[in-house]
Amino acid sequence: MKTFLCAGFFFLVVSASFAQKTFPVNGVADERSDTYFFTNATIVKDAGTTLNNASLLVQKGKIIAVGNSITTPKNAISIDCKGKYITPSFIDIYSDYGITPPQRSGVPFSYSAPAQFDSDTKGAFGWNQAIRSETEAVKIFKTDKEKAELFRNIGFGTTLTHQKDGIARGTGVVVTLADARENLVIVKERASAHYSFSKGTSTQSYPGSLMGSIALLRQNYIDAAWYKNNPAAEGVNLSLKAWNENQSLPQIFEANDKWGDVRADRIGDEFGVQYIIKGGGNEYQRINEIKATKAAFILPVNYPQAMDVEDPNDARYVSLNDLKHWELAPANPAVFEKAGIPFCLTPADLTDPKQFLVNIRKAIQNGLSESKALEALTQTPATLLSVYDQVGSLEPGKLANFLISSGPVFKDKTIIYQNWVQGQQYNVANEEWNEIKGVYQVSIRTAGNSSLSFPLEVQSASSARITDKDTLQTKFSFNGKTLSLSFAPGKHSTSVIRLSGIVSGGQWSGNGEDTTGARVMWSAAFVKALPSKTARDSGNTILPSAKITYPFGSYGWDALPQPQALLFKNATVWTSDAAGKLENTDVLIKDGKIAQVGKNLLDAKATVIDATGKHITAGIIDEHSHIATASINEGAQSVTSEVRIADNLNPDDINIYRQLSGGVTSSHILHGSANTIGGQTQLIKLRWGADDEGLKFKNWDPFIKFALGENVKRTTAAANNRFPDTRMGVEEVLMDAFQRATDYEKAIKRAEAGSKGKKGSAVSPWNTVRRDLELDALVEIMNKKRFITCHSYVQSEITYTMRVAEKFGFRVNTFTHILEGYKVADKMKEHGANVSTFSDWFGYKMEVADAIAYNAAIMQRMGLNVCINSDDAEMARRLNQEAAKVIKYGGVTEEQALNMVTINPAKALHIDDRTGSIKVGKDADLVLWSDHPLSIYAQAEKTMVDGIVYFDRQRDLQLRKAIAAERNRLIQKMVSEKKSGNAVAPFKASNYETLSCDEHE
């Protein structure tokens, strides 16, 4: 048996042992058994099992045996791993290794550019370019030596790679990171199917929003199920075919954000799919919601970098949210571990993959256990992909993928020497394999046989110093075998002695030149070990102190608030009800409801609030709002009734809090006005701190947004090619949509009747009829199960929309904006519509040329139910003032004016049985005002939703101080990061956006 010190060997041609029978060889056959025997190692078989002083036998790329008592095989190359650790190589479950990132052709999206209605993909594929379920990574994968080395160097041996492009991305392939031909590195051909919200390189206009992406995914699940019966009408659709074939694989969804994760999971729930979710790193902010998904997670470790925030005028634009996230992001994996949620870790999303282990160690400092970290990089991904029989631990029969390191793999100073993949050695820091650290005595002999001698302290393969009388400037490098050393022989010497040599069996020797250029010979011998330094105390790390609040940014709650029993004494109570305005009146709220309204009320348990001189009104209801949502418009088509605002609520929007400060308690969140039939709306209550489900107004009649006029005919887009381009066309879009919906409903009924006839019981109609989410919503409208709020301005379009509705047997529930409503008030009254308008908007586009501030008052006098809405995140916090303008313009009474933002919108939204007025038994959605509620001088002192005080002006003042203090603490911490010499990113302002009606993604 020959014992080699493995360190000196570099395998230049590794593919030789992976001979493939079908591939001709150019040269001479070179079959090898590649049998290696690693001895005396600490072997971490898996996250839970560590063997001391154990051996590992590998042959032809696989593990043959692992344990403490393996007989040494004769044909093996034996490698002594004394003091070293062997750990399974990591598995990256989220890479695009070996797959060329796709490039987007054409120009970036522009709202004013012509739309692209059809897919650019060649072949018999589906209608949408972003659905690429036919993509198979195994067919486009190509081994990439540079990338493979990069990832091996951070510990990876196996990766799941897929093409990160599109909403449905096709399948992923599990490959090893060996430098071998594609055929030989594949672990599993079709290992996963991938999805995201991002349409990637698709140039097609649809979908143009997050909610459009979600609708497209939902429709695809339906279409694919329908396609299983090979409907003749569809012909061949390879995208749907592949979609169906991919369903049996693990389904991986790239959601990239805590709320995105929840949204993705909800799509899965609807179609019986449990996604594995690729998160965004901010999940710790809502871990309960994350846990409720029951998903396994893939977590990136691309923590935000500290920024240069020394300039206070810059720092002002970094949000508390981002500052806190900077501090807390490394704790994300630990929070998952604590919550018992299965997860993998991935270097995906890191700009510099070399940061991976550094960041894993940060996660460990922040509470992640080392064994969990290893599990998240081995067993968990392997199990999720059903390849644990091949990779992920050190067991006989599995691939010989393992790391040899100087210590436990995640410890701070641990060096990974080698990363073996499929039984082949790849060096990571092989030069460190042999302990070179120590004190040596260097002897130099000149030609004249005079000799010099210096002590040399070697710290590592790249660092050493001569310590004679002084410490001398020394350059040292050792590559595992040869070394070079140069130094100035005296403190003031400007010339250097340059030496080169080899290390052989502990002996150093070689040649060189002295300061005069004369040749010298030299040698060195080990004297003693380096004096041991006290290990750096890792317990010194200052753990983050930022708090998780709800929402996570500024003005959040430490814990969600609870309903209180409150007794307001002696207020002026504006009931917005038959009772009218009541002076010197008490209001008692209990268990979220209005319990009593009257004089001299008593309640032993309630907190009494003196409201003398103050006013109480019902909470303001905004009929037309665009806050608290991630996208507003799906404008790629003229009919998008399939999209739903509910799919992309954003509970973190600071405008929720700001509007509470203006007395708003409920908001109707509408799709924008980019198209004639927009998306389904969502009524919310402003429960600041709740999640998206918590925001929703429960058991309401669902609504949908329609729009008419300039926006939907794209007046400002010079190159519009989307039908319609005129009001004439808008009317036909409506006619066509409802005609199609009528025919669709008939077809469903026929299908149901037909199946009943044959089998005697109802069968799903969806075998014969393609279920269409767009038409479903329109059928609901016709069946009075869904109600329209219609953005409209001029009298012609208002009238024709009513006529179309009447033709199809339903009514337009609400005309919103309706600035020419006064011209057709009689017609709308007869039709039975509610109206919701601006108090005084005018003069911003042609279709408001006849807008008048007297509109609301005329409509009111004509007997219509009139609301005043905002459509504007700022104005929404002054809706009481907007209502007051109707007194100025048109002379309605104060109570009538207030009703326009309380009970009237409640009626228009069919929720007047629960909110909108002050009446015993209704939801305690109330505002305590400092002054007359229609006065510009009035401020909301407390705003309550369901009896919970969500806004309190006194608390707000305290929060401001707390926000300022916490911002300062974090900014100081970032600045000290820079001062301590750590790399900081250049300053960049935090994203902060308030969406409006004509917003496009």
Added chain:
Amino acid sequence: MRRIFFFLLLTCISYMVVAQDDIYPAKEYKGLLFITNGTVHVGNGQVLENTTIEVNNGKIMRLGQNLPVPQDDVKVFNAAGKHVYPGLILPLSDIGLKEIGSGVRGSNDYRELGDINPNIRSLVAYNTASAMINILKSNGILLANTVPQGGIISGSSSVVQLDAWNWEDAAYLADGGIHINIPSFATVRTAPAAAQQDANKAALEKTEGIKSFFRQAKAYLAEESHAEVNLKFEAVKGLFEKKQKLFAHADRIKQILIAVDIAKEFGFELVIAGGSESWQIASLLKENNVSVILNAEHNLPATEDEDIDQPFKTPALLQNAGVLFALNDHASNTRYRNLPFNAGTAAAYGLSREEALSAITLNAAKILGIAGKTGSIEAGKDANIIISEGDILDMKSSVVTHAFIQGRQVRLENKQTQLNERYLHKYGLK
């Protein structure tokens, strides 16, 4: 004596007309006019109860309690129980230049091509027939500064009175301000960090461009005579002679500091237009005698973390620091009609009501350079006066019943009141 019962007249006119074309500018009035026994809000902080204003030949002659009102051919308006204010002044607007901003290019004349356009004059394009004008007037706005936009140096603004046949009639102060747009040092939030660095560089280069222009202008204007006359340099002569003010459009601190730097180098009188971050450096502005026009009160805070009422309380912070400031009402969907309510909001968040009033009257007049003629109800000034049913800063009582420009009683109907009448008539609601 001709006592005019104002609302009766108004009602008659309303019935007669259906289009705005019939709302004629008022004729010049030579003679005495009295506004009697009103609560007079002078505009300088004073409130005079039960006070009569005497106007002669369009000028305010005197104010006092129990002023004698002659029983002959004079106009008398009884303002007992009502509030009397100076005509409101809109300090930054595109009135008469921009009719329908979105989708009707032909109706827009507010933005010229080119970067350096000091010679562009808004006044000559001011359209007295704009449908917006009468709407503003009916809310008490009697004077407006009409401002060109675009480029780096946009041109000169002029103050117009809002009851005129043509722009020459309308001119109240011609070319009083030269408007420059201080380049932005900020990028859109979604831009990468590198773009931020580029933006800084580009902004500094543009700033150098502005300075270079003024340096050359200064040198040119020092010449005895010119071989070739340069219209752009000629246009800024007034700045160097302090007959014009420099209106620097700037919101962020860095931009404002740049503006102050430019003004210092050339000795210009500086007005910051926009100024949303001015409150953070208010003392510096005070020291340098810089005044501010806050463009919009009814704005959201600039960041998520900022105090939720920051824009509302910014005026109070400037007031406390002693900075001369005025309020504007920049809101594209309501076209300046809510100017008094911007002041009302400021009053709800820290200003006194009279201070808030000054911010849309006397302070604006001072900043625009017309305080010698208007901005307050004081003897010697033009009789630019409005009468309101109640507190003009609070929408629930802000109903302007009379307005006078240089003593002429101007009409308060507008397209909207007329359409209102028309449809009340249709529905038989009159």
